[in-house]
Amino acid sequence: MNSFANRDGAVVVREMIRVIGENRAYLSEIDGAIGDGDHGVNMDKGFSLCLSRVDWETADFTTAMKTLSRILLMEIGGSMGPIYGTFFDQIAKGAKDRERIDGSAFSAMLGSAASEIEKLGGAVRGDKTLLDSLLPAVEAFDASFEETGDFAKALTALQAAAEEGRESTRDMVARVGRASRLGERSRGVLDAGATSCCLLLNSMAESVKELLKEE
Amino acid sequence: MNSFANRDGAVVVREMIRVIGENRAYLSEIDGAIGDGDHGVNMDKGFSLCLSRVDWETADFTTAMKTLSRILLMEIGGSMGPIYGTFFDQIAKGAKDRERIDGSAFSAMLGSAASEIEKLGGAVRGDKTLLDSLLPAVEAFDASFEETGDFAKALTALQAAAEEGRESTRDMVARVGRASRLGERSRGVLDAGATSCCLLLNSMAESVKELLKEE
Amino acid sequence: MQRFVNDPSMAVEDMLVGFLKSHGDLVEGTENPRVLKSRTAPVKGRVGIVTGGGSGHKPAFIGYLGRNLVDAVAVGEIFSSPTAKAFYDAFAAADGGAGVACLYGNYAGDNMNVKMARELAEEDGIRVMTVVANDDVPSAPKGEEKKRRGVAGEIFMWKAGGAKAALGGSLEEVIAAAQKAVDNTRSVGVGLTPCTIPAVGKPNFAIEPGTMEVGIGHHGEPGIAVTDLTSADEVAKSMVDIVLPDLPFKEGDEVAVLLSGLGATPVMELYILYGRMAALLEEKGLTIHRSYVGNYFTSLEMMGATLTVMKLDDELKELIDFEAESMGLTQFGR
Amino acid sequence: MQRFVNDPSMAVEDMLVGFLKSHGDLVEGTENPRVLKSRTAPVKGRVGIVTGGGSGHKPAFIGYLGRNLVDAVAVGEIFSSPTAKAFYDAFAAADGGAGVACLYGNYAGDNMNVKMARELAEEDGIRVMTVVANDDVPSAPKGEEKKRRGVAGEIFMWKAGGAKAALGGSLEEVIAAAQKAVDNTRSVGVGLTPCTIPAVGKPNFAIEPGTMEVGIGHHGEPGIAVTDLTSADEVAKSMVDIVLPDLPFKEGDEVAVLLSGLGATPVMELYILYGRMAALLEEKGLTIHRSYVGNYFTSLEMMGATLTVMKLDDELKELIDFEAESMGLTQFGR
Ligand SMILES: Nc1ncnc2c1ncn2[C@@H]1O[C@H](COP(=O)(O)OP(=O)(O)O)[C@@H](O)[C@H]1O
Numbered sequence A, B: 001m002n003s004f005a006n007r008d009g010a011v012v013v014r015e016m017i018r019v020i021g022e023n024r025a026y027l028s029e030i031d032g033a034i035g036d037g038d039h040g041v042n043m044d045k046g047f048s049l050c051l052s053r054v055d056w057e058t059a060d061f062t063t064a065m066k067t068l069s070r071i072l073l074m075e076i077g078g079s080m081g082p083i084y085g086t087f088f089d090q091i092a093k094g095a096k097d098r099e100r101i102d103g104s105a106f107s108a109m110l111g112s113a114a115s116e117i118e119k120l121g122g123a124v125r126g127d128k129t130l131l132d133s134l135l136p137a138v139e140a141f142d143a144s145f146e147e148t149g150d151f152a153k154a155l156t157a158l159q160a161a162a163e164e165g166r167e168s169t170r171d172m173v174a175r176v177g178r179a180s181r182l183g184e185r186s187r188g189v190l191d192a193g194a195t196s197c198c199l200l201l202n203s204m205a206e207s208v209k210e211l212l213k214e215e
Numbered sequence C, D: 001m002q003r004f005v006n007d008p009s010m011a012v013e014d015m016l017v018g019f020l021k022s023h024g025d026l027v028e029g030t031e032n033p034r035v036l037k038s039r040t041a042p043v044k045g046r047v048g049i050v051t052g053g054g055s056g057h058k059p060a061f062i063g064y065l066g067r068n069l070v071d072a073v074a075v076g077e078i079f080s081s082p083t084a085k086a087f088y089d090a091f092a093a094a095d096g097g098a099g100v101a102c103l104y105g106n107y108a109g110d111n112m113n114v115k116m117a118r119e120l121a122e123e124d125g126i127r128v129m130t131v132v133a134n135d136d137v138p139s140a141p142k143g144e145e146k147k148r149r150g151v152a153g154e155i156f157m158w159k160a161g162g163a164k165a166a167l168g169g170s171l172e173e174v175i176a177a178a179q180k181a182v183d184n185t186r187s188v189g190v191g192l193t194p195c196t197i198p199a200v201g202k203p204n205f206a207i208e209p210g211t212m213e214v215g216i217g218h219h220g221e222p223g224i225a226v227t228d229l230t231s232a233d234e235v236a237k238s239m240v241d242i243v244l245p246d247l248p249f250k251e252g253d254e255v256a257v258l259l260s261g262l263g264a265t266p267v268m269e270l271y272i273l274y275g276r277m278a279a280l281l282e283e284k285g286l287t288i289h290r291s292y293v294g295n296y297f298t299s300l301e302m303m304g305a306t307l308t309v310m311k312l313d314d315e316l317k318e319l320i321d322f323e324a325e326s327m328g329l330t331q332f333g334r
């Protein structure tokens, strides 16, 4: 199939929770190199709360995304609360009232998520933030989907671009957030937010590809 | 000679000022082990002030001692201000109106200095204070002077006893002053006040012996 | 790490317990454990004053809860913005029907969380207007003032807003007064040592002994220059020289001055700095109407200081002199 | 040494310049540069309150100069008693004809200098009576209370004495009130890091990281035990367990509590300690009538805290609740 049912999609959120849990220490370690070493803790705090708040038997894609978004927005604070909260809020909004989610719906969700995050946080590409994973990933998805019309293929393109984007932060100098304090010394290590964003995009892509296969 | 002229005696004070200046860091270091590490600074502040307050061309022993005493009492504070202020005040008082200072005058001065300090501070021998240098030194002076009638010899006895007294504080447990709250842990190091007192007595003895030789 | 903590990740919770215990006459908790309010709030018909921010800045932010000052505070993790929900709940706790003035500092997280909270509150019919303190001169060049961080100048903003609300000002008037305070306030910070977030366990930046970082932020954000640590008089001069030309302050101006320690610098040394700063201000023809010297806005156990100067007019003078009672600032009216 | 000083041996002088500049509404200088007085003193017919001690303890001692508190202060070098002359001049500055209550802490130097100053003052017809604070429990065993140091409990002594004088008490009554405050007050300090006197340039004692020194004095005088630095809750318990049995405080007592930082410990952590201490006191059946948490009596940039508990009766309650205005302590009357 070239779309998945909203009703089946909560698994996408449950998988992201698992991935963040598994990478808690790794993300904090990356943040520790040039930030304050709490990115994994911050993320896992929000994501793990979500595990017990969603009724996985009944929740659909929209509900699970909405719940995750609300928890991040309402209970996490910092910058990651509102930024990832906005991310998943835009996805939930894009999925609302849709029985099935297809490639163009997915493209619209990601697109508005990225632009809302840009607006909210004021960072731009190259500032060494999660946008350096997210923006290329969204563009790659759109280009591939426009060319092929194939949702799954576009997701694979997204994954490759997100990883490339994450790697690209290694050679960037941080211009926003705590790491910006280090100037040139922030070069040479990955950005924590770009790494978590890549993990999340990867996980979403894998989950959705499974859903597309199943039907 | 067996006495020195009051008019020549200001050098005794000037030498003490020099000795305290030279031992500023050393005295603070000793104080640091069981006190608050400022004994050298405290002492040098008062003594060095005295350097510019005395007219060394005209001052005699009495005037120089009186000036030192007043500076310590009025301008130095701490414990050392009143204690050493009292010390030199008693010496100045004992020398007042004397053209020459002989061994029995010197003995009287030191004796009243020691007893006034005992009264003021309430410490007794064995409390690990400067009294543990001063009291044995005074006794040794008196014993030797009584026996030999020789001022210079008595001064040498004073020096030996002061040093022995200073060393004796190493094995004492402080019972007054800041160090007293240490209990057993104050054992094993010299007392700062006993060390400065020994330095001062030594310096006085050497200066007076020079004066005795000269004439 | 020589610190008094239990589980470091619960440091803020543990702190709030003690704070509420000690200041129960002035402050109380709310249903949201991360929102504290003044016992006097809300007053029907009086504008509510809200602020919030990361923890670790004592007395800021909760220390300014009290009479004629701040009515409710959203409490974040150490050096991390409170949640949107905390801001929202603080708005609700402070609202006496006349609207809420949210007076906070210019940090990415706070901007985002306040923005979202405000949307929620307005859906619920609570009017919220904001003033964003941006008094920290070195954090962006002239012409880009909007990018500057808020530092200890926030205290003048709260003082002005809180007094205006107590005097019966409308929301627009309270906002105008707080904005006037911010517009007339400039600050600079100098850092001498870093600080350690207990949950992290090691300093999250470094300052070489013998050097100082001029223009440092309240969380160790980078300054504009790392120089040799010179005498207090020279440090005072370089701080005054950054603050005065920026507004600019000019001969004849009356000013309020706040010199805050960053945490571990002995207050004695703040007075050493202040003596020189006051002389420099007076040499430039400024009149110091009122001064505050002490630990008013700190960064855990950082060593260093921030200088804040506010240009006064009759209104700001009345507001700054107004009686106030809180843990961080208690003064009789003049 | 990351510190704001000019010539380290002039640190006290430089500090006094800034202090007088900042607090000119409350405090003024005298002919003796080492004596500061409250602007409200002397009041004809009112007992004058004098204290004094070494510098480096801000707000103590000069920070308690003001309305209904201390009238004149003799200022010493850092951690060193003021001169006899300074105490004498402070007596003269505070005397309104009804005599002077000299309320100070039990340190050898202060004892000697006060004694000499008192002799001078009495020659001049100024009546001086003294109370010597000795609230620090670990500094000498029970039965030898007279040997104990005075620490933050001095603040309660000044508060009681200052209020009693303001209420028109005679010299004997003021002395009795201050003595009652001292007799009912017990303290203990815990040190986590040493401090450096700028003129010395290096810490004058050491505390191994990971350990704490229980019973430490305000100048780093060694404590009774060096133990592992445990959790805030455990530290709170060990401090309470030293203070309470000594008086002893018993079920049903009303108390005032003062938890002071030693300088560099973040105030956040004082609240963490206080939360637990308050719970422990309440578990023992004590009622906390009033609490003070903050940097009230410090030791330069030492990390650590002192706990002070005073047992109250009706008189002490009235005195502790009395209105007061000073740099270190400003409170509205109750
Ligand atoms: N304005 C911003 N826009 C987008 N991402 C940002 C922004 N500021 C910071 N980030 C991201 O946040 C990450 C750090 O997150 P985290 O460590 O959880 O928060 P904090 O910096 O408050 O400790 C950075 O790696 C960066 O990718």
Ligand SMILES: Nc1ncnc2c1ncn2[C@@H]1O[C@H](COP(=O)(O)OP(=O)(O)O)[C@@H](O)[C@H]1O
Binding pocket: B031, B035, B036, B037, B038, B039, B040, B042, B043, B078, B079, B080, B083, B117, B120, B121, B122, B123, B128, B129, B130, B131, B176, B177, B178, B191, B192, B193, B194, D079, D080, D081, D108, D109
């Ligand atoms: N009551 C006392 N009588 C005599 N000497 C004393 C007394 N108290 C303290 N001392 C001496 O004072 C010395 C410390 O002096 P110093 O360091 O200058 O003063 P402080 O203890 O105030 O820092 C001690 O080593 C001790 O010899």
Ligand SMILES: [Mg+2]
Binding pocket: A036, A038, A078, C079, C080
């Ligand atoms: Mg963080």
Ligand SMILES: [Mg+2]
Binding pocket: A031, A035, A036, A037, A038, A039
């Ligand atoms: Mg981080």
Ligand SMILES: [Mg+2]
Binding pocket: B031, B035, B036, B037, B038, B039
């Ligand atoms: Mg000493």
Ligand SMILES: [Mg+2]
Binding pocket: B036, B038, B078, D078, D079, D080
């Ligand atoms: Mg000393």
